[in-house]
Amino acid sequence: MSPVLxxxxxxxxDVRQDxxxxxxxxxxxxxxxxxxxxxxxxxxxQQGDKAQQALDESFVPSKGDDKVLFHLPVTKNxxxxxxxxxxxxxxxxxxxxxxxxxxxFDVSISVGTVHNRLQSTAEKAAEVNQSQELSGINVxxxxxxxxxxxxxxxxxxxASTYCYLLKRVDHRxxxxxxxxxxxxxAQGFNPDYTIADGGSGLRAGQKAVMPEVPCHGxxxxxxxxxxxxxxxxxxxxxxxxxxxxxxxxxxxxAQLMGKMTQKLTIRQVQAKRREAGxxxxxxxxxxxxxxxxxxxxxxxxxxxxxRQELYDFIVAxxxxxxxxxxxxxxxxxxALHNQRDQLLAFAGVLDQKLADIAxxxxxxxxxxxxxxxxxxxxxxxxxxxxxxxxxxxxxxxKFHEVIEAVGKALEQTPRASSMVENLNSRLRNYFFLxxxxxxxxxxxxxxxxxxxxxxxSRVPERAGKSPKxxxxxxxxxxxxxxxxxxxxxxx
Numbered sequence: 001m002s003p004v005l006x007x008x009x010x011x012x013x014d015v016r017q018d019x020x021x022x023x024x025x026x027x028x029x030x031x032x033x034x035x036x037x038x039x040x041x042x043x044x045x046q047q048g049d050k051a052q053q054a055l056d057e058s059f060v061p062s063k064g065d066d067k068v069l070f071h072l073p074v075t076k077n078x079x080x081x082x083x084x085x086x087x088x089x090x091x092x093x094x095x096x097x098x099x100x101x102x103x104x105f106d107v108s109i110s111v112g113t114v115h116n117r118l119q120s121t122a123e124k125a126a127e128v129n130q131s132q133e134l135s136g137i138n139v140x141x142x143x144x145x146x147x148x149x150x151x152x153x154x155x156x157x158x159a160s161t162y163c164y165l166l167k168r169v170d171h172r173x174x175x176x177x178x179x180x181x182x183x184x185x186a187q188g189f190n191p192d193y194t195i196a197d198g199g200s201g202l203r204a205g206q207k208a209v210m211p212e213v214p215c216h217g218x219x220x221x222x223x224x225x226x227x228x229x230x231x232x233x234x235x236x237x238x239x240x241x242x243x244x245x246x247x248x249x250x251x252x253x254a255q256l257m258g259k260m261t262q263k264l265t266i267r268q269v270q271a272k273r274r275e276a277g278x279x280x281x282x283x284x285x286x287x288x289x290x291x292x293x294x295x296x297x298x299x300x301x302x303x304x305x306x307r308q309e310l311y312d313f314i315v316a317x318x319x320x321x322x323x324x325x326x327x328x329x330x331x332x333x334x335a336l337h338n339q340r341d342q343l344l345a346f347a348g349v350l351d352q353k354l355a356d357i358a359x360x361x362x363x364x365x366x367x368x369x370x371x372x373x374x375x376x377x378x379x380x381x382x383x384x385x386x387x388x389x390x391x392x393x394x395x396x397x398k399f400h401e402v403i404e405a406v407g408k409a410l411e412q413t414p415r416a417s418s419m420v421e422n423l424n425s426r427l428r429n430y431f432f433l434x435x436x437x438x439x440x441x442x443x444x445x446x447x448x449x450x451x452x453x454x455x456x457s458r459v460p461e462r463a464g465k466s467p468k469x470x471x472x473x474x475x476x477x478x479x480x481x482x483x484x485x486x487x488x489x490x491x
Contacts, residue, residue, distance in 0.1 A: 008039045019044055020051025070490050079107070081485050083117050088448045093433045121483050122440035125447035128482060132450075134164050135188035136471050141420040142196045142206075144172050147431040152442070153180055154427070156420040159412070160470035161462070163423060164189060166446040168437045177205025185209065193349075195417045197221045198339055217342030219297050220416035225335060226289050229328045233282035240275035247271055281321055285329065288314050297343070299410055300375035304347040311340060346415045353409040360405075361398050371395075371406045423449070451479035 011019075015037070022033050023044060034041045072078075079101075086092040086100065094114040101107045139158035142165070144151045151172040155165030164184050169176050181189075193214040196202050203215050247268045254261045295301060296310050315336050322329035336343075350372075358368040371391055377384040392399045430445060431437065453466045462470060469475055480487055 007037070008043045011037065011039070016047050017051070020047040023048030024051050024055070072488065074105070077485060078488060079105075080117050080121075081480055081487075083114055084121060084480070084483075087114070087118060088445070089452075091429050091433065118444060119440050122444040124483050126440070126443035129443055129446055129450075130187070132164075132468070133188045133472075134184060135190060136160075137162070137164065137189060138192050139414055140164070140189070140191045140194040141414070141417040142194055142202055143417055143420045143424060144199060144202065145424045145427060145431075147437050148435060150437070152427070152431075152437065153177065154420055154423060155184065156417075156423050157467070157471060158195070158414045158419055160467050161419055161423070162467040162471040163446050163449055166427075166442050168439065168442060171201075172199070173201040174204035174208060177202050178209045179205075181206060181209050193345070195414060197417065198335065214345060215342065216345040216415075217339045218415075218417045219343060219346070220418055220421070222335060222339065222343060223293060223297060225332055226292060229332050230282070230286050230289050232328055233278070233285055233326075237275070237278040237282040240271065240278045244268070244271045244275050281326075284321060285318070288317055297415065298376065299346075299350070299413065299415060300372050301347070303369070304344065304351045307344055307347050308340075311336075311344060315340075346413055350409065350413045353413065354406070357402065357405045357409065361402055363395070363398065363402070367391075367395065368402065368406065371399075371403055372410070374403070375407070375410060447482075448479060451476065451482060 019033060019037065022028055023030070030041050030044050034044045037044075083097055086097045087094075092100070094111045097114050098109055098111055101109050137157040137159075141156045141158050143154050145154055146152065147168065151169055153165055153167045153169055153172070153176070154163070156163050164187075165180060167180050169180070190210075191213060193216055194206060195216045195218055196206075197218045198221070206213065206215050247264060251261050251264045251268060254264060291310060292314055296307050296314065301307060302310075315333055318329055318333040318336070322333050354368050354372060355365055357363075358365045361368075370387075374384065374387055374391065377387065379385075391403075395402055426449070427445070434441070450467045453464055453469075454462050455464075457463045466476070466479075476482065478487055
């Protein structure tokens with residue numbers, strides 16, 4: 001085989017496609033394209049012909065829309081699978097399922113039939129849920145969602161997204177949370193720690209039945225509350241500025257008409273004094289928020305001790321600005337004061353991981369922390385690469401292993417229950433279609449969410465795998481097959 005032919009044969013489909021597009025667009029001479037890819041002009045023309053053929057076929061009117069592609073053996077079991085797929089995959093209501101069966105299959109079923117089929121499969125789903133061993137969960141994310149004013153308790157594994165708890169309850173107090181946590185503990189649930197918002201019932205319930213397991217604070221919720229306070233103060237300051245502008249206009253108009261402006265001038269002085277105070281307060285609290293987000297609560301940040309000092313400083317500064325007229329600041333300051341240890345707990349976990357890395361590679365802790373702080377900078381900036389080169393020279397042959405280890409430590413140190421919030425958003429799509437939730441329906445929903453495979457994910461490792469496969473490291477049959485169905489496959 002000639003070198004030219006071997007190069008052409010090794011080109012990926014994407015490269016061949018790009019060559020074909022360049023030929024059709026006539027953006028470059030054929031000889032230049034061939035020289036760039038080290039292939040013959042004939043090969044380039046061939047790719048152009050293929051691209052043209054594909055383009056022509058795309059615009060040819062279809063003649064085979066009515067052609068029978070395959071025959072589907074429609075059995076009762078297949079229809080039952082279709083019911084499950086419509087409800088669980090497509091989020092269809094029961095009445096929409098009935099309508100589809102009528103219009104596309106000329107099959108008459110009732111809402112009761114749909115309900116009964118789901119309930120019968122839910123029993124098998126509940127068995128699978130209860131048989132799952134949960135000792136592999138290191139960090140549990142816990143929250144509450146509401147459906148028709150009734151709370152639903154939710155628990156998710158931070159690493160695999162496996163939902164280990166999904167229960168509709170009448171109350172969300174200590175006893176209720178404790179009772180249901182005991183159930184999952186019987187399945188081996190014993191994490192290093194959990195993450196939750198400031199819910200008193202949730203935290204009290206966990207402390208009662210799992211006293212040795214810490215419950216860290218959820219960074220997302222407190223930052224959201226902080227942002228709301230900042231936005232509220234900004235609106236007040238803007239309103240004060242608008243009132244000053246209007247008073248200035250009234251005074252100018254009165255002066256043109258030769259009227260006395262003493263009262264307006266007094267109001268103007270008072271308004272400007274109030275405006276100055278509100279603008280300064282809004283500016284100061286916004287700066288405190290920036291410090292809170294970028295220095296205290298950021299993952300790649302200073303040591304635990306430094307974070308504590310900054311945290312206490314921010315709380316003290318908020319106290320000085322939380323007068324009687326600013327209840328939102330007082331509420332925020334109180335929340336920060338009460339949740340200090342829980343919110344900063346992640347920093348203690350990260351510090352220990354960095355210390356372990358330093359010990360393993362026999363490096364000073366500060367060197368490892370410097371690698372950690374590198375992650376604060378965007379990798380598209382000059383500052384990032386200047387720091388990268390400096391650290392590379394300092395750590396020599398250990399650099400790449402250290403930066404990889406630090407990266408994993410950061411990835412595996414969750415600060416927020418955002419994953420459970422993500423699950424809550426998906427659950428709402430199902431809850432929206434139902435007036436009430438039963439245990440059977442939630443068991444089936446929990447089973448489905450844990451055993452369906454991700455089509456795509458921002459985390460590459462999750463794509464093509466189910467939460468259960470991510471949790472256990474073992475593959476399993478399709479979720480329909482786990483429920484006892486035989487899936488249709490084309491011959």
